[in-house]
Amino acid sequence: MTKMKKNRVLIFDTTLRDGEQSPGASMGQSEKVQVAKQLARLKVDIIEAGFPVASPGDFAAVQAVAEQIKGPRVAGLARCRDGDIKRCAEAVAPAGNRARIHVFLATSAIHRKFKLRKAKTEILRHAVAGVELATSLCQDVQFSPEDASRTEPEFLAEVCQAVIDVGATTINIPDTVGYAVPREFFSLVQYLFDHVRGIESTTVHVHCHNDLGLAVANSLAAIRAGARGVECTINGLGERAGNCSLEEVVMAIKTRSDALDGIWTGVNSKEIYRSSRMVSQLSGMAVQRNKAVVGANAFAHESGIHQDGMLKDRSTYEIMIPEDVGFSGTELVLGKHSGRHALKEHLLKMGFKLTALNLDRAYEAFTQLADKKKTIYDDDLVAIMQDQMPGVPQLYTLNYLHVSTGSGTVPTATVRLSREGQLSQDAACGDGPVDAALKTIERISKEPGKVLDFSVHSITQGKDALGEVSIQVEFAGGTVSGKGSSTDIVEASAKAYLNSLNRYLFSKSHSKKTPKEATRKKSSADSSGRRKSAAR
């Protein structure tokens, strides 16, 4: 039993913080809460919900996650600055005894010299002061020496010693730039266990980036040296090449526990595929077909030899069972004649929480889609339910769209938008029907936008598949992503563009307020959240 407990590896998910930092992957508050709820179903141990001081929106999102999530601990990130730490403590407070403050400060020579311009003694002093303040505000305090893998081991041990002495309960060793190789990272963690007094009574985490394709292996090497927490993200989202991928490290531990000293995690692997799909859809970051564990090909077998082997016995070419990660393939579920009850039963089975209102809306969207598509798949339903989620106010909505295009035709769009009940229409030409539609929207909204990235994925199979457009648009105030789905690719594109435009306009109006106002406004608008706070 003790050995069992000793071998437990904590899963610290940072999809909402480091993952959300990846270019093109921004999520709004309601999307973050939705992901956090899924992470709780996945049974991760800690959710890092954001970086509260970064913006009022980040603060509000961390607070909303802290209020609404049951189960995992909720962490917020803070630099070693009083303002950061206080703001973080405020944001995570609603999680009560599951709240964590995660303080970080860079320790490597490169960062000391170029970024912080501080000597070692100053770094030590700042780290200690930050952790002292954090422990006065929250009982669970994690410290990360940023760029640890490029820090001199002696100085790293000195910093870890100092913050443990003032009460840090978790020490996280980040390979911030994805530079480590497994043998070396193993030695570094082992060195800390050998040289830092009291480290064995804290939990040591690692946080690896995948720049050289080694994030999972480095995490496993650190566990072998005594680490018992892995920081990771769904789909390996994160800065640059991303973080250690949750699904890969969890399934490596589950599949090869025999070769990994019997370690295990508390993750419910059957929720992995659903988590991957949700994060991919909400962040707009597609997963490549040949992505391990969650890619479309992860359990596909093409060559004749492999297919032959598979038919004889699955174990010949498959070390994991697709069902273990909740990968059920494309499952035919409902047709045009399925009623409201069948839809409700099926959505409940899929794990959605239903209110009378969102069931009404989902049923309406379902019948509209069933008029167009012969068969409705699980994935169609996921798209429908995600459209029902409360999110950014839809300032502009699409009221009418018509496009005409083809060879020898100048692509032309007619668009009518509704803004707070007011209709405006216009037309424009473009290089293609999507270009024409977006130019017309730009003309009506008078908000110049530059499309930086555009992609479409069929969510389901068949010519009549529901297509989902992900778009990234640069407006005057910053880059915003958007999503839209429809069986009509032009309509999906227009919806995606409007989604990003609405997000941009919302953030523009929001950022004019001071942080305090925004927070107050948020909590009074979110009555369910307020009630929960009051009850605590």
Add this chain to the structure above:
Amino acid sequence: MTKMKKNRVLIFDTTLRDGEQSPGASMGQSEKVQVAKQLARLKVDIIEAGFPVASPGDFAAVQAVAEQIKGPRVAGLARCRDGDIKRCAEAVAPAGNRARIHVFLATSAIHRKFKLRKAKTEILRHAVAGVELATSLCQDVQFSPEDASRTEPEFLAEVCQAVIDVGATTINIPDTVGYAVPREFFSLVQYLFDHVRGIESTTVHVHCHNDLGLAVANSLAAIRAGARGVECTINGLGERAGNCSLEEVVMAIKTRSDALDGIWTGVNSKEIYRSSRMVSQLSGMAVQRNKAVVGANAFAHESGIHQDGMLKDRSTYEIMIPEDVGFSGTELVLGKHSGRHALKEHLLKMGFKLTALNLDRAYEAFTQLADKKKTIYDDDLVAIMQDQMPGVPQLYTLNYLHVSTGSGTVPTATVRLSREGQLSQDAACGDGPVDAALKTIERISKEPGKVLDFSVHSITQGKDALGEVSIQVEFAGGTVSGKGSSTDIVEASAKAYLNSLNRYLFSKSHSKKTPKEATRKKSSADSSGRRKSAAR
């Protein structure tokens, strides 16, 4: 010098064999030759060009690569069967003393029991017989005990010993199902070095799959134990979660040679990004943004803290320089008023080989595109040049297209196709403009097709970006992928569907012939290939 040589790790690229086996990634002969030429520019050591016995098309592709590629060795794959080995010898023969036969036979208990239904002694006998035949036909013979990582080490050593004794010059240890973890894989390779006589005078390769995200780490662990060849693919293409990714393992070795016993490869890393783009475009397999080394985000920095650090000094958050992998970002190159000479110079600088004919065609496509787009980027030119590549005969071409769609409009397409000069036109309705266009093509061609996968990526930035559609269609005889690009998304979709239809019709007419006929037809059609054969 000797130590330098001892530390050289050979790069064996199997993009054209294992990579091409991944569901959705099939390439035609001309595409394979194009990729092989790029692999030669990348300076890989060995190109595995295909599995000659699999189909007449595979045979012809291996033969064409063996004929046309200078520099790397050219290998073909063969099971331990006389027919396979003889056919493989014939296909790789044009490479002369750079030809290699790669024989494989599964050795693990699971494969022996379920797939081969053979006892250990039979496996040994077959392996020896296969290698003996191969060495009688080719001086360079590689043997792979398939599923080695799940084979009993003692039996694995016995098999390796037996094939080395009869002349195998390279032993490849595959982790066929992506099951190994680094420490264990290190021990396995070390065990072989300790127990197989003469293994030190062969080259030991490893071939790792990425099912648990450990392919790069397992390859590096095996190198530490004495392996000196890594089998890998561009973009990590391959069965299921794919193979060890060439760009990751090469850049890990280059960046961290200091921590990896001074190992090095002969790869010209500046060709990595171009190779990645070419394979992604020709195979239709997109690379996710957060893919290490070659993803769109690999060198992008989003968070304010990282951006601040980057401005102060790049090394704070960047361990590789984008230019090292040939990642130049989106480079503005040519505009509407650039002339034919400027285009020619630029294409030559980009590494394209030009004939008067393909320059004419490229210039025509360039001026057409420049009418639609203000600025033409390198990536636009790559798309144009790839359209010029000789490939599958275009039986059907798009002569006219018109679509009309929008809210309250039934999406309707009018399409006119040309087939050997004969024009046919028709119209159809659909759920969206793409659906309508594809249904009309289906109506004209009378070839029912089911779209399994559909995706669009903007190749360049801006609303007027050139979009590339990748499509996978299931026809009566099998699944075929296709690609098309245009600034008009509907036109790009119609082109992609026609591309897959033409490939399907070509393979249908091709597969009716016996292998011999098909080969003869191929070599007489490809006069440049024939001339080279005759000259040798």
